[in-house]
Amino acid sequence: MPDIIFDYKSFLKTVPNRPGSYRMYSDENTVIYVGKAKDLKKRLSSYFLKEINLKTRALIEHIHHIEFTVTFSEAEAFILENNLIKKYQPHYNILLRDDKSYPYLVLSKGKHPGLYYYRGRKKIDCEYFGPYPDVSAAKDSLKLLQKLFPIRQCADTVYSHRSRPCLMAQIGKCLAPCVPMSEAAYKNYMQQVDYVRMFLKGQNQDVLNDISSKMEQHAANLEFEDAAKLRDQLLSLRRVQESQSVSGDLMFDMDVIGHDEEQDLCCNHVLFIRKGRIIGTRSYYSQCNLTDDNDALSAFVSQFYLSDMRAGMYPKEIITDTPVADDKSLCEAIKKISGKDVVFLSNVRSERAKYLKLARENARASLTAKLADKSTAKRRIDDLEKLIGLQGIEHMECYDISHTMGENTVASCVSFNREGPDSANYRRFNIECITPGDDFAAMHQVLTRRFKDPTEGIIPDVVFIDGGRGQLKQAEEVIGDIFSKVKVKPPLIVAVAKGEGRKEGLETLIRGYTREEIHLSLSDPALQIVLHIRDESHRFAITGHRHKRQKARSHSVLENIQGIGPKRRQALLKNLGGIREVMNASVEELKKVPGISESMAQMIYDELHSL
The missing domain is CATH 3.30.420 (Nucleotidyltransferase; domain 5)
Known part of the structure; x- marks a missing residue:
């Protein structure tokens, strides 16, 4: 029996023989395990027997105290245990880390209902079908339904503003309810909506029977073109049913x-x-x-x-x-x-x-597959440690700079641990007040901001710099200066310089300060993990830069003029016909716009022509 600080003998005398849930603490506030029991006294006593397994032994060695809650039944103890596990996330419990809501397919209401993918609370007034186990299952079903039943899947804003059929109607995947329809066409559309509803409810055979009956009616009335359309739809439905149905009578959930x-x-x-x-x-x-x-x-x-x-x-x-x-x-x-x-x-x-x-x-x-990924990641880390002579690497970061002709410069910081990307610690930095296109100054700024207080937060074991000797020099200056003032071990700096023709596998690794160059082949596990980190940093920087560039492009010059709010901007653009016309307008033309006084027109004119 291990040495236990917790006085379990005195505690067990206070525990009743009732169902309930219990919480084990490692200190006054930290819950390390949550459990439930039909009989609390028997269950908690079992932890302190002489013969216990290694996992239980490791748990009870950390117990500071135990609290319990008595419930009316074991079922209530189940529910309470589940809620407490979600609340405390104890170390010794199996944690199911999946808090995403399930996706649905929804059939909207209105004159021409549409079919959509939806995720979230049921706060919109629609018919809900599902939920589906994952996003791909819901979206695959949506694509299948679009092939089988030609009802609209466009957003209401698109549907209400169209005046002619869209591409989906032209290729036969929508009946184009956005344009005026005859009464017969409207009835056909609503019939397709009913088919979708029946299909999603599992009434496949009813749908097949109804389509088959209508096909025979059209054929009897010599409406062969309509009958042929229904025949094609019937064949598609039967193929789907054959591919998805199971043998036997297991037609339940x-x-x-x-x-x-x-x-x-x-x-x-x-x-x-x-x-x-x-x-x-x-x-x-x-x-x-x-x-x-x-x-x-x-x-x-x-x-x-x-x-x-x-x-x-x-x-x-x-x-x-x-x-x-x-x-x-x-x-x-x-x-x-x-x-x-x-x-x-x-x-x-x-x-x-x-x-x-x-x-x-x-x-x-x-x-x-999961274990193979973990073992591959471990092998790559082990090889990298041998290569750079640093043992026990737990945290790595990589920095990259992205811009277009020097504009909208963004720096990325991606984080990796021994298992792979640690996206919770990814960061982006908007780089300002530098000469456009100066990557060295950008690297100097991002590292200064990242390590401004090395006594707080995570300090990486290795810092990778996407660039050559120039970027490496900036990293050496910043990190060397900051860490020389505190008693914190600085990270190892490694630059990842691109090879000839920027081809992958020809990169050169350059160690900080010593400037030792390391050349590896693409088959080397150490280079593979370095390239993975570098590419992820590059992707993250590019994504941030594109977002910033898109935001800049959608920014109107009118937004920079004091006193011109959304309503006045809209009035200017609407009455003058666009931003180019506003730029070319005279003061007289500007003051004719509703809501624009003469003094305001003069201010707008001066601001636009001073750019």
């Missing part, structure tokens, strides 16, 4: 979860099956930092299905690799949240067994 673990990394791959079709799949990864309170699959399932973001995504059946711990209590908790009955199955046969096998294979493949 279910989730199938395949689970795999390796090297303390867990992967849960979920197949989302709705109305007998796989509408999407998704892999969820987590660190297996749990105690023996629950197995990794049960911990994932309880968090996943008790999440607020699961609203509307509850299936009739949830099929798992192995039995879920406390599945009855979990079902009760789900019903309290959603009002829906679900059932957990594990020992399945026939079609369900085929889907479970598929989910397992996907989990194994996803986990293998």
Whole structure:
């Protein structure tokens, strides 16, 4: 039994034999583990037995004190545990880091309803279909529906201002409700809207039967062209149904979860099956930092299905690799949240067994790919450490400058750790008050601003500079001057100079101060990670520069004139016909614009002609 500072014997005497949730603290305020129990006293006592596993041992060695909350039932303990995990994000719990809302397809209301992709709260007055497991599943469905049913997918602002059919109408993917329609055409459009509604509700066969019936009516009335259009639509629908339907009678909603673990990394791959079709799949990864309170699959399932973001995504059946711990209590908790009955199955046969096998294979493949990425990243970092003679690299940064002919200069700072990009620490800097096109001065400014207080924040182990000896000299001056004044270890500086013809793989690495040059081939893992960091820095700088350039282009010179607000700018442009006409207008012409006095017209004229 390890040495424990926490007086667990006295504490356990106060714990009741009731269901509830408990929180373990490493100090007065830091929660390190959240759990739930049918019997709090028995569960908490089990942590302090003589025979415990290594993970539990590591946990209890850090316990400062324990708090608990008694609940009426184990189902309520499930819900409370889930809420507390989301609130505290404890170190020793499996954390499901996925707070994105699920996407929907929505059918708008009005004279000519449209079909759209939507993500967010249900605050717009539309018919909602979904939610879908991921964005790609929703957008793929939207593309498919556009091929099958020619209703509009344009925004209402576009639809209300069009006077002639758009390209989608010309290629047969929209019935062009934006232009005047005959009564027969309007009825046809609304019929297509009904078909979309039925299709999204899973009433595929009803749609097929209705289209088939109408095709026969047109053929009987010798309306062969209309009959041919319906025939093509019918064939398309049947092909879709054949490619998406499953054999057997599993025409209801279910989730199938395949689970795999390796090297303390867990992967849960979920197949989302709705109305007998796989509408999407998704892999969820987590660190297996749990105690023996629950197995990794049960911990994932309880968090996943008790999440607020699961609203509307509850299936009739949830099929798992192995039995879920406390599945009855979990079902009760789900019903309290959603009002829906679900059932957990594990020992399945026939079609369900085929889907479970598929989910397992996907989990194994996803986990293998994830581990391969991690091992590749580790190998690259290890090689880089050997190359530059610096052990224990945890944090790296790269700096790049981007501009167009010296204008709208932007500097980027991208951050990498041992696992790859650390986007939370990416930063952009707008460079000002320098000679246009002076990359050396830009580099000097960005590094001065980044390391103005080296005693605060993260100090990288390595700083990469995208550039040659000139940019490297600026980095040496700035970092050398700043860090010489404080007792903080300065980062190692490495410049990444482009090779002949700017071809990738011909770069030269130049160490700071010593100016030692390092030449590597593209197959070298160390160069691969350096190029990855450099390219990411370049991409981030270019993106920031383009945004700034676009904003500058959309900026009107009238916005710089004091006293000219949005209404007066609009009046000037509307009455004179555009910014060029405003620039060429005389004072007499300017003062004729409503809301523009003679003195204001003179001020506008003077400001525009002083540029």
